[in-house]
Amino acid sequence: MVSPELLLGGLTAGLVVGSLYGLAALGLSIIWGILRVVNLSHGAVIALSMYVAYLLSVEYGYPLLASVLISIFFGFVLGMVAYYLFVHKVLGGPELASLLSTFGFGLIILGTLQLKFGGIARTLPVTTATIEVGHVPIRMVQVVGAVIAIAVAIAAYLLIYRTWFGRAVRAVVMNQEAAALMGVNVTKVLMLSFALGLLFASTAGTLLALSYSFTPETGSMYELYSFTIVVLGGLGNPLGSLIGGIILGIAEQLTSIVASGSWGPLVAFVLLLVMLVIKPTGLFAKL
Amino acid sequence: MASRTGLIITSIIIILVIIGAAYYLAKGGGKGTTTTSSAPATSTPSPTTSTPPATTTSGAGGAGGECIVKIGFTASLTGKLQKESAEQLNGIKLWEEQVNSKGGVKLPDGRVCKIKLVYYDDESKSARVQELYQKLITSDKVDYLISPYSSGLTAAAAAVTDSYHKIMIATGAASDSIFTKGYQYVYQLYTPASRYMTPTVDLLMKLDPNNKKVALLFENSKFAKSVAAATKKYLEEKGFQIVYEDYYPPGTTEFSTYIAKIASSGATAVFGGGHFQDGFNLVKQLYDAKIKGLKYVAILVAPPEPAFAELGDAAVGVIGPSQWEPGVKYSPDAAKKLGIEWYGPTVEEFVKAYEAKYGHTPGYHAAGGYAAGLLIQYILEHAGLDTEKAKQLLDNLDLMTFWGHIKFDNTPEKHGLQIGHSMVLVQWQKQGGKLVKVIVYPEEAAEAEPVYPLPWGS
Numbered sequence: 001m002v003s004p005e006l007l008l009g010g011l012t013a014g015l016v017v018g019s020l021y022g023l024a025a026l027g028l029s030i031i032w033g034i035l036r037v038v039n040l041s042h043g044a045v046i047a048l049s050m051y052v053a054y055l056l057s058v059e060y061g062y063p064l065l066a067s068v069l070i071s072i073f074f075g076f077v078l079g080m081v082a083y084y085l086f087v088h089k090v091l092g093g094p095e096l097a098s099l100l101s102t103f104g105f106g107l108i109i110l111g112t113l114q115l116k117f118g119g120i121a122r123t124l125p126v127t128t129a130t131i132e133v134g135h136v137p138i139r140m141v142q143v144v145g146a147v148i149a150i151a152v153a154i155a156a157y158l159l160i161y162r163t164w165f166g167r168a169v170r171a172v173v174m175n176q177e178a179a180a181l182m183g184v185n186v187t188k189v190l191m192l193s194f195a196l197g198l199l200f201a202s203t204a205g206t207l208l209a210l211s212y213s214f215t216p217e218t219g220s221m222y223e224l225y226s227f228t229i230v231v232l233g234g235l236g237n238p239l240g241s242l243i244g245g246i247i248l249g250i251a252e253q254l255t256s257i258v259a260s261g262s263w264g265p266l267v268a269f270v271l272l273l274v275m276l277v278i279k280p281t282g283l284f285a286k287l
Numbered sequence: 288m289a290s291r292t293g294l295i296i297t298s299i300i301i302i303l304v305i306i307g308a309a310y311y312l313a314k315g316g317g318k319g320t321t322t323t324s325s326a327p328a329t330s331t332p333s334p335t336t337s338t339p340p341a342t343t344t345s346g347a348g349g350a351g352g353e354c355i356v357k358i359g360f361t362a363s364l365t366g367k368l369q370k371e372s373a374e375q376l377n378g379i380k381l382w383e384e385q386v387n388s389k390g391g392v393k394l395p396d397g398r399v400c401k402i403k404l405v406y407y408d409d410e411s412k413s414a415r416v417q418e419l420y421q422k423l424i425t426s427d428k429v430d431y432l433i434s435p436y437s438s439g440l441t442a443a444a445a446a447v448t449d450s451y452h453k454i455m456i457a458t459g460a461a462s463d464s465i466f467t468k469g470y471q472y473v474y475q476l477y478t479p480a481s482r483y484m485t486p487t488v489d490l491l492m493k494l495d496p497n498n499k500k501v502a503l504l505f506e507n508s509k510f511a512k513s514v515a516a517a518t519k520k521y522l523e524e525k526g527f528q529i530v531y532e533d534y535y536p537p538g539t540t541e542f543s544t545y546i547a548k549i550a551s552s553g554a555t556a557v558f559g560g561g562h563f564q565d566g567f568n569l570v571k572q573l574y575d576a577k578i579k580g581l582k583y584v585a586i587l588v589a590p591p592e593p594a595f596a597e598l599g600d601a602a603v604g605v606i607g608p609s610q611w612e613p614g615v616k617y618s619p620d621a622a623k624k625l626g627i628e629w630y631g632p633t634v635e636e637f638v639k640a641y642e643a644k645y646g647h648t649p650g651y652h653a654a655g656g657y658a659a660g661l662l663i664q665y666i667l668e669h670a671g672l673d674t675e676k677a678k679q680l681l682d683n684l685d686l687m688t689f690w691g692h693i694k695f696d697n698t699p700e701k702h703g704l705q706i707g708h709s710m711v712l713v714q715w716q717k718q719g720g721k722l723v724k725v726i727v728y729p730e731e732a733a734e735a736e737p738v739y740p741l742p743w744g745s
Binding site for chain 2: 003009085118121134138208215218256257261262
């Protein structure tokens with residue numbers, strides 16, 4: 001039937017694709033875990049970073065590497081500004097308030113992208129060598145993306161569990177008032193956490209843009225994936241998101257090898273359902 | 288209190304900045320969409336009408352006097368179909384402008400009528416479409432209708448228009464299923480999905496009768512699956528061996544595992560695709576994978592789009608079906624040879640007029656819009672405003688225009704389905720180091736010889 005070589009290829013492709021899904025989900029997960037805000041602008045920020053890279057490298061003609069770096073860190077700066085504009089005032093209010101304000105923020109981004117670029121698919125001028133693992137062609141640019149994604153997820157884990165900033169973050173998550181009394185600048189911690197969440201989203205978006213074409217709608221697909229992964233991996237835990245993403249990626253790629261690709265979404269949702277039944281908190285506990 | 292005032296002022300400033308930025312971008316980026324109907328979705332939107340002052344309404348003018356014919360439709364000025372719909376609208380507007388600048392259309396009773404377009408923004412939503420077509424028929428009392436853009440919206444519109452026995456010319460809609468519902472007053476201009484990819488099979492047989500091992504990899508969406516089913520049936524009839532068949536979920540970007548299975552199946556030709564994005568990514572990854580022995584790739588939807596050129600070398604050699612291209616060779620002479628009546632401008636005249644008005648070359652969406660107007664002009668000249676006469680005319684129509692051959696199925700089972708028009712096949716080729724899109728099939732429309740086998744297969 002299916003040769004072990006093909007299976008190995010499918011696993012590798014799943015790992016490579018899934019680690020990028022995981023990185024995207026990490027952005028959503030961390031903002032929920034720390035701020036208790038479901039960031040509905042997540043997909044829009046992913047799409048925005050793709051277009052920032054496109055604008056700089058294709059339309060303005062900057063070197064690709066510089067464009068990519070700028071579009072990655074653009075997410076962080078945007079996050080700092082967006083925190084004060086759209087998140088700060090609604091924190092601690094009813095959950096609907098933060099849903100609406102982040103949704104509105106996302107709509108502004110998407111509307112602007114639609115006006116400026118329209119619905120036509122764009123792509124970055126990246127040509128790349130491929131390596132074959134078990135007959136499955138895997139492009140080098142994806143391998144690089146996967147390595148970065150895994151490194152970022154581990155760095156995020158270390159940041160939260162091994163540094164002073166991480167201790168402050170965890171303190172804020174446990175009890176904001178107590179943290180403030182101990183001298184933690186709560187607003188600053190929340191602002192930086194939101195910015196970090198957007199940084200992860202823009203990193204994922206930029207790396208995805210190197211491999212695939214995109215439209216303003218593309219981000220919403222990864223937003224949907226991110227919600228699935230966050231439930232799989234456990235809210236707020238960086239490694240949980242990464243592993244959740246990899247599980248989803250492998251499930252998707254193996255489905256198209258073992259059965260038919262059209263079963264992919266079904267397999268993903270069955271996985272999600274099983275997880276909700278047997279371990280509703282996800283694979284990893286939250287922060 | 289002070290902080291609240293501050294907050295209010297800040298909010299006002301932010302809102303003003305956003306409105307300003309949006310306005311600036313809309314002026315710079317939103318070309319072609321004359322946003323006269325930017326009125327939001329209120330219950331009674333004011334129709335966007337154009338040029339001639341409404342001196343008299345249709346039928347009111349006596350013989351020889353000025354009269355006005357109202358053509359109604361909806362366009363997706365907003366929403367996900369905005370881009371394609373805007374092009375289609377451009378085509379319709381160009382037709383209206385040309386007719387009116389010549390004084391109007393002469394009806395069989397001798398009156399010369401100007402055209403007045405009545406249209407609304409359907410927001411790319413079928414619920415809006417049904418509401419608005421009802422309004423066009425009952426309160427605006429339009430004479431003839433053109434469909435919205437896309438099969439989905441056209442299906443929604445047809446359900447309303449046919450129940451009022453109003454003729455609607457369907458353009459931008461390739462679905463077969465609209466025409467199996469027993470409608471008697473809907474007529475399709477596009478080649479239907481069932482015949483979308485069959486010419487790509489014909490071309491392969493012509494190029495290489497020995498290339499018989501094919502892989503099918505289409506999107507798991509309504510349109511692509513119906514094309515795939517028809518293509519598969521045709522391939523089997525022609526004695527091809529289908530060595531791989533799969534359907535990927537909509538939105539798929541990563542094709543490496545599919546490609547691995549295509550490679551191990553030993554296929555030498557690939558038929559597939561669905562929408563632009565996935566077709567684009569699929570070709571890019573096929574190119575990167577350099578499958579041994581792969582000689583022929585035919586992809587749905589993506590190749591005719593100018594943006595396909597962004598693939599660079601990967602685009603070379605890929606075949607794609609298109610409803611219409613500016614280089615097609617339909618002409619009065621060709622019509623004469625086939626013994627069919629020719630009507631309207633030549634391809635060159637249409638392309639030139641369109642470029643002069645909009646500053647870019649028309650694609651098939653724009654041509655389809657213009658063709659719908661042109662067909663209505665033909666109806667007006669031959670049947671006037673009598674719906675039943677017009678229906679008889681269309682049922683027996685056999686016409687050649689710049690759009691190509693137009694002939695409708697007049698059996699009760701598939702009434703209104705397009706059976707005359709056929710797809711042309713385009714291929715991206717390198718000419719003098721530059722990527723160009725040329726028509727390679729059918730021979731009577733071809734601009735260049737097809738490149739075969741794929742230059743990037745190995």
